[in-house]
Amino acid sequence: MKLDPVTLKLFVRVVEDGTIASAAAREHIAAAAVSRRLSELEDAFGTQLLVRTNKGISPTAAGMNLAVLARGVLDDLNNIEVQMKGFSAGRRGHVRILVNISAASTFMPPLVRSFIEQHPDVHVSLLERDSLAITESVAQNVAEIGIFTRLPHSADIEVQPFRTDVLKVLVPLDHPLASRDEVTFGDTLDHEHVVLRPGTHLRFQMLTAAGQAGKSLRAPVEVSSYDALCRMVQLGAGVGILPSGNADIYRLPGTRTLTLAEPWATRELAICVRRADALSPVARLFFSHLLAHR
Template structure:
């Protein structure tokens, strides 16, 4: 059985619409015998007669009348797919998917997305605000084009490009007794209710690792899953929390403030995570180029 080709459908639709082999052949830049062969092949493939023809006129059979709308849709779908590829190539359409740790999503992305959307309004941005470990897996599996993550979230199949260092600070209410101190010692934290994130959190593992070598152990009174939850408890006056500075609201916040931690100074490195050995889509490359330019200025 023959395969239906684009020119076969185009020949049939053009003849059906013009009811003239001569006009259709000229429009398709084919000779009339070549046009006839196209139509004959299409009819053989379908196993049905589509057109009747005399020396004076051409008309559709009943089957031809029924098939014409389908043929038109098939041509439109084909042309739409070609146009879609062109739009992707010229960055008129597309999607960029980013796996980003929640604390960095607000800090890194809005300003870049705003500029990117102005330049490429047809490209959609999909943000997966997930934990460090899940974000890494999303990049490795290909669910995300790239990620913004911590350097501690490493994998043999990804590369990491550092963007900035984010120190940990002590977060508290502005009216908390520790807020009156210009310097805070680790001993000061023994007498307060400390809000920590769970031990399987990337931030908690980084903290525990950095402190264990100095014999410092965090004694959490409350344990939560997300940094945003710990900030909520801090704002309610339930305790203090150690978290990345990036997670803190603006310095002008009416209820919350932060203090630097005593040595050992702890920080996390935030950067770009990409799969090794696999090319990114051109739209993802464009976004990364804009992101890197924004954070190197």
């Protein structure tokens, strides 16, 4: 026996309407064809499903049970269709986004929240990576979208401008530099630093700038996050350089932020995708959301 959705739907219609003619009209099928399908259904199950009288049609106990089961099956089929259409329209699905350490805790959380408020059936994976690794990963289709500090790269990707990121110097209140509002990077090199782990773009910038100044970067403490960096500065382990957004989020009592008077203190964050026209529907929605909130 092969059950098909059309026959089940016709059976439910007949039970609901009480006549074959009404069900046939609603489903745009000949009444004789409906009657034949119902008879074949009864033959297949080997039991009477409907009672036919001059007042109309009513279900038997078996027929009523089948109607309940059939409605459940038809609802499930309809739900499948709705969900699959949701994927094609970008209303459902999963988008994977790689972001650098700065954007992960500042720009991105409110943007992800506003996106999922508009698209509650979309799952967003926000993963932190170093900027250079982000460009390579997006080029290799490991993730569809990346947010990185704009820097020279060889990845075959499309890039759009996103936000501006300004670096600040965080110092303890009792530090020799704390009385100043602005310092150069050279000024900070006379003191110990708390720095991010190796591999980050900021760490590379600082080492490059120290070399150009003919000085060394003294960094007895390395950390893996900006909140840890702020805490170590608060405890007097050294000065720290970090984006202003992170400094505002993790600002701790007993510390002060200073302006970093260097051209490289202003950094550009960018959005990258492998190919904008090849994004999945849900990734295209998130990409548009980012562009609209630059």
